[in-house]
Amino acid sequence: MFVLFCFCWWSLISVFVALTDEIQSVSVVEGNSVLLRMDVTEIQDDDNILWKFGDDHFLIAKINRDKQIFSTFDGPDGRFRDRLKLDKQTGSLIITNITTEHAGLYQLQIIGAKWSSKTFNVFVYGHLPTPNITRDSSQNLSSSSCSLLCSVVNVGHVTLSWYKGNSLLSSISVSDLSISLSLPLEVEYQDNNTYSCVLNNPISNQTTHLDISKLCHTSPVSLIVLVSAVGSLLIVAAVVMCCICRKCRKTVTAVKTLEEDRTDSSKSRKPKSKANAVYQNVPKKR
Ligand SMILES: *[C@@H]1O[C@H](CO)[C@@H](O)[C@H](O)[C@H]1NC(C)=O
Numbered sequence: 001m002f003v004l005f006c007f008c009w010w011s012l013i014s015v016f017v018a019l020t021d022e023i024q025s026v027s028v029v030e031g032n033s034v035l036l037r038m039d040v041t042e043i044q045d046d047d048n049i050l051w052k053f054g055d056d057h058f059l060i061a062k063i064n065r066d067k068q069i070f071s072t073f074d075g076p077d078g079r080f081r082d083r084l085k086l087d088k089q090t091g092s093l094i095i096t097n098i099t100t101e102h103a104g105l106y107q108l109q110i111i112g113a114k115w116s117s118k119t120f121n122v123f124v125y126g127h128l129p130t131p132n133i134t135r136d137s138s139q140n141l142s143s144s145s146c147s148l149l150c151s152v153v154n155v156g157h158v159t160l161s162w163y164k165g166n167s168l169l170s171s172i173s174v175s176d177l178s179i180s181l182s183l184p185l186e187v188e189y190q191d192n193n194t195y196s197c198v199l200n201n202p203i204s205n206q207t208t209h210l211d212i213s214k215l216c217h218t219s220p221v222s223l224i225v226l227v228s229a230v231g232s233l234l235i236v237a238a239v240v241m242c243c244i245c246r247k248c249r250k251t252v253t254a255v256k257t258l259e260e261d262r263t264d265s266s267k268s269r270k271p272k273s274k275a276n277a278v279y280q281n282v283p284k285k286r
């Protein structure tokens with residue numbers, strides 16, 4: 001009974017150790033290569049080394065140095081095609097141009113006189129775009145502060161944050177793949193603090209600094225004033241144009257009248273209007 005208990009306890013401990021000590025996390029940015037290093041030193045030449053992927057333990061690579069066998073496999077859906085390389089010296093596995101579908105558990109098994117295994121948990125993160133800061137045009141024109149939006153498109157497993165200097169103002173996190181995010185910020189027009197919008201995942205970040213003078217140079221209020229000023233100017237200009245035109249027409253009429261008078265004859269003395277001239281000429285034609 002005691003022996004059985006001891007045996008059970010011992011196997012439990014070894015399973016526990018295998019589960020805890022042998023999982024190594026590896027983070028990599030999409031498009032890069034990752035090396036899953038096999039740093040087991042005591043390895044025999046006739047040991048078989050197997051690399052397996054995923055919960056279903058698909059065989060993706062096999063090494064037998066004694067027989068000079070170095071094989072890689074594409075996986076059941078071909079997702080590893082042209083992406084796997086084996087380091088013939090060390091037995092390490094290299095995954096090139098990694099994508100999110102290659103994230104997951106990779107198990108290394110050494111099968112020989114002595115069995116051992118090691119598991120790598122590979123996390124693949126997307127390339128981070130630079131956040132884009134824009135003026136929030138949907139905002140209230142009567143607002144006395146400048147409304148801004150920091151936005152990113154097609155991101156997953158990221159956090160988007162606004163910083164004032166080095167202190168965090170607000171943030172939003174997303175665990176889905178490929179969605180768009182935006183985070184608002186209100187600043188005063190005369191604010192001279194430094195603000196930045198930061199997009200980050202566990203292994204990298206991208207920062208865009210806010211240029212208040214560029215984005216918030218016109219307050220909506222001054223914009224209204226500007227628009228009404230331009231409007232009144234236009235009205236004044238229109239009125240002035242009207243007057244000038246009327247004057248023009250009058251001048252033209254006057255000139256015409258003068259010319260008619262001159263060609264008519266010098267019998268009548270310079271009449272002040274055409275109507276006058278016609279009236280004066282009428283009796284002479286009779
Ligand atoms: C990397 O993988 C992507 C997606 O499968 C592919 O479009 C691209 O051409 C690959 N790049 C290289 C350098 O192999």
Ligand SMILES: *[C@@H]1O[C@H](CO)[C@@H](O)[C@H](O)[C@H]1NC(C)=O
Nearest residue numbers: 129130131132133134135151
């Ligand atoms: C930022 O967003 C604006 C408006 O959507 C767009 O015109 C501009 O090209 C974007 N800039 C960058 C760097 O994405």
Ligand SMILES: *[C@@H]1O[C@H](CO)[C@@H](O)[C@H](O)[C@H]1NC(C)=O
Nearest residue numbers: 138139140141142143144145
């Ligand atoms: C505009 O701002 C005023 C006061 O700041 C607020 O009462 C009103 O609801 C806002 N309107 C919209 C459409 O946001």
Ligand SMILES: *[C@@H]1O[C@H](CO)[C@@H](O)[C@H](O)[C@H]1NC(C)=O
Nearest residue numbers: 187188189190191192193194
């Ligand atoms: C902006 O900075 C100047 C000096 O750098 C300071 O005198 C002024 O009070 C600041 N304005 C605000 C609104 O913080």
Ligand SMILES: *[C@@H]1O[C@H](CO)[C@@H](O)[C@H](O)[C@H]1NC(C)=O
Nearest residue numbers: 163198200203204205206207
């Ligand atoms: C962004 O990454 C750099 C190093 O790449 C680090 O020094 C900096 O603290 C990070 N910034 C944030 C806000 O995480």
